[in-house]
Amino acid sequence: MNAPAAGTNKLDVARIRADFPILEREMNGYPLCFLDSAASSQKPAPVLEAMDRYYRQHHANVHRGVYQLSQEATDMFEAARRAVARFINAPSEQEVIFVRGTTEAINLVAGSFGRAFLREGDEVVITWMEHHSNIVPWQLICAQTGARLRVVPISDEGVLDMEALARMLDGPVRLVAVTHVSNTLGTINPIRQIADMAHERGIPVLADGAQAIPHMPVDVQALGVDFYAFSGHKMYGPTGIGVLYGKREWLEQMPPYHGGGEMIERVTFEKTTWNELPFKFEAGTPDIAGTVGLHAAIDYIESVGREAIAAHEAELLRYGMELLAPIEGMRLIGTAPQKAGVISFVIEGTHPYDVGTLLDKMGIAVRTGHHCTEPLMDRFGVPGTVRASLGMYNTREELERLAKAVEKAAAMLR
Ligand code: PMP
Secondary structure: OOOOOOOOOOOOHHHHHHOOHHHHOEEOOEEOEEOEOOOOOOOOHHHHHHHHHHHHHHOOOOOOOOOHHHHHHHHHHHHHHHHHHHHOOOOOHHHEEEEOOHHHHHHHHHHHHHHHHOOOOOEEEEEOOOOHHHOHHHHHHHHHHOOEEEEEOEOOOOOEOHHHHHHHHOOOEEEEEEEOEOOOOOEEOOHHHHHHHHHHOOOOEEEEOOOOOOOOOOOHHHHOOOEEEEEHHHOOOOOOOEEEEEOHHHHOOOOOOOOOOOOEEEEOOOOEEEOOOOHHHOOOOOOHHHHHHHHHHHHHHHHHOHHHHHHHHHHHHHHHHHHHOOOOOEEEEOOOOOEOOEEEEEEOOOOHHHHHHHHHHOOEEOEEEOOOOHHHHHHHOOOOEEEEEOOOOOOHHHHHHHHHHHHHHHHHHO
């Protein structure tokens, strides 16, 4: 595994790239230029190797066996939980629940917290820049409980209207659910400030960390959040594994989300009692290999350095915006001063899908469409955007390629 020299805050990107086998591929005759890490990042060899080793050498079901192999698997599973707790500075590993990803984490809170605490006339506050995963679960639970969804507006730059939020918080609000970083705009929201405002009124806060966790240090205690959700596959780990961090005081009051094996203390047909945290929320056989891969991803990120990754990507973001902005007809969507990892744009007279298709022909992988944020597209009056998103392995040269290719594509389409 490669890492920058200790003491420097600069990434050795060439060495990092050598750890990601897929980056050696060619696409349509060009070296692959992968600019879609916000959808899912690529995986370094140590993650692939850890999962392979787990299945070859250590696999058995966890928590149930007295035999050596099952204990090895259990130890690896629980070591991953400790690594996650340390990575996000959770006060206790019992507050770390393994789930399939951000979507499941938010559904867990909406379903369980919602059933316990939401009543007719209550309100849940979200923002205009949420991913569908942080909209639809709340709509579902609101429909079941009679609670109402309130949406905090944003400015034309993509900055949250904090005054509107403050006004909304004076209503009968039971929970605030807000993204830490917007997957479409890149806006970094002031989570600590939001948590302080909500807590003054006794309201808990859930942050959707899907787009923050790969890009910057995340400390759930410093952020002051009650719940924090993220996915392994966006942080160089495998698909199928994610995390819900929840404060013990809430998790203990919340009913189980799924019923099944492992989440029980004692089952009779008359009455079942629940296991302790975090197992109360982990029904069924978990994605054990996924947790092993996630652990390896955490180790990898830490070996590179989260500050160094953030600095590298901030520089790339600045450079990429600078290169794209002068292109004829360019409209950058999302120009907040606090921004991470994402460049979204539309070009007058072209459709994002057509631009994306032409970029692919030049070996450049970007995402086009609404990025699971349809209300946000409506807010900006566009059907979709072209979105280039960054990972630690991206380079200035790739952004130069992107800008040239976008210019060429736009000229061909107009
Ligand atoms: N929230 C945000 C901000 C996202 O970017 C995504 C993934 N695009 C999700 C939630 C959903 O994540 P997953 O599909 O891994 O559950």
